[in-house]
Amino acid sequence: MTKPALTLYLAAPRGFCAGVDRAIKIVELALQKWGAPVYVRHEIVHNRFVVDGLRAKGAVFVEELEDCPPDRPVIFSAHGVPKAVPAEAARREMVYVDATCPLVSKVHIEAQRHHEAGLQMIMIGHAGHPETIGTMGQLPEGEVLLVETVADVAQVQVRDPARLAFVTQTTLSVDDTSEIVAALQARFPAIIGPHKEDICYATTNRQEAVKAIAPDCDALLVVGAPNSSNSKRLVEVARRAGCAYAQLVQRATDIDWRALEGIRSIGVTAGASAPEVLIDEVVQAFRDRYDLTVDMVETAREDVEFKVPRVLRVPA
Numbered sequence: 509m510t511k512p513a514l515t516l517y518l519a520a521p522r523g524f525c526a527g528v529d530r531a532i533k534i535v536e537l538a539l540q541k542w543g544a545p546v547y548v549r550h551e552i553v554h555n556r557f558v559v560d561g562l563r564a565k566g567a568v569f570v571e572e573l574e575d576c577p578p579d580r581p582v583i584f585s586a587h588g589v590p591k592a593v594p595a596e597a598a599r600r601e602m603v604y605v606d607a608t609c610p611l612v613s614k615v616h617i618e619a620q621r622h623h624e625a626g627l628q629m630i631m632i633g634h635a636g637h638p639e640t641i642g643t644m645g646q647l648p649e650g651e652v653l654l655v656e657t658v659a660d661v662a663q664v665q666v667r668d669p670a671r672l673a674f675v676t677q678t679t680l681s682v683d684d685t686s687e688i689v690a691a692l693q694a695r696f697p698a699i700i701g702p703h704k705e706d707i708c709y710a711t712t713n714r715q716e717a718v719k720a721i722a723p724d725c726d727a728l729l730v731v732g733a734p735n736s737s738n739s740k741r742l743v744e745v746a747r748r749a750g751c752a753y754a755q756l757v758q759r760a761t762d763i764d765w766r767a768l769e770g771i772r773s774i775g776v777t778a779g780a781s782a783p784e785v786l787i788d789e790v791v792q793a794f795r796d797r798y799d800l801t802v803d804m805v806e807t808a809r810e811d812v813e814f815k816v817p818r819v820l821r822v823p824a
């Protein structure tokens with residue numbers, strides 16, 4: 509039986525970013541250095557495949573520090589943690605390694621700096637996301653006000669409109685965030701913010717790549733986890749860029765083949781915490797069913813790499 513023809517537009521950049529790569533390396537090096545079990549507070553990155561792989565090597569994932577025994581090392585996830593968490597680990601005299609992405613740590617430092625200058629902070633982010641919890645937790649309770657939408661900007665009650673600064677979550681939609689920033693600047697003209705916003709290079713590049721392919725795609729799949737903020741944003745970006753059917757899949761078995769009946773083109777990308785092996789699996793699933801032409805569309809090159817913490821570095 510002849511297979512139907514299908515063009516698969518593969519977005520580049522896609523998948524792992526430097527912060528995710530570093531966080532996974534930190535867990536692997538910690539396992540080498542201290543042996544199993546090594547505890548990890550929260551999923552090290554939001555991907556079940558990655559978490560299961562590390563669990564099989566001896567990592568134990570917990571949600572709170574109190575779930576870790578004091579005599580085993582603990583690693584804090586790439587999303588960052590409130591200041592109280594390392595403070596508590598130090599109080600319990602635990603060995604801990606912070607795998608917070610350096611680009612999230614940069615936002616923590618910004619928030620701290622503004623706070624020390626006497627400014628009240630506004631954070632643009634998603635309530636309940638670990639990165640938002642971690643960034644808000646850099647400052648005393650009540651010092652960071654969260655806004656999630658343009659509508660929130662109209663409601664937010666500030667101490668002094670002349671003494672305000674904002675930071676953002678790193679994995680937001682670039683377009684939505686610039687609307688929220690514009691609303692903040694319109695209501696609080698004196699507000700101070702980062703030069704652009706704090707959305708990281710990986711989030712920005714993956715959204716740009718999706719915008720480049722989405723208008724040509726009958727459907728688009730984002731390989732990523734349902735709790736991955738940057739992956740969910742890629743689905744939204746694809747829909748907004750003109751692709752009516754955009755869906756998140758964790759791996760090939762999630763593909764709804766019936767929904768894809770009759771398509772002539774498909775876009776594929778992946779969130780920053782999805783490993784390439786899962787993208788290969790999805791591409792192979794299409795190759796099995798279609799006479800596939802793969803067209804990689806590269807909109808940026810990435811060469812960002814972050815060093816692992818000194819405590820884990822092995823001498824060359």
Ligand code: SF4
Pocket residue numbers: 525526527528586609610611612678679708709710711738780
């Ligand atoms: S998505 Fe951005 S902020 Fe998050 S880990 Fe990757 S590089 Fe760091």
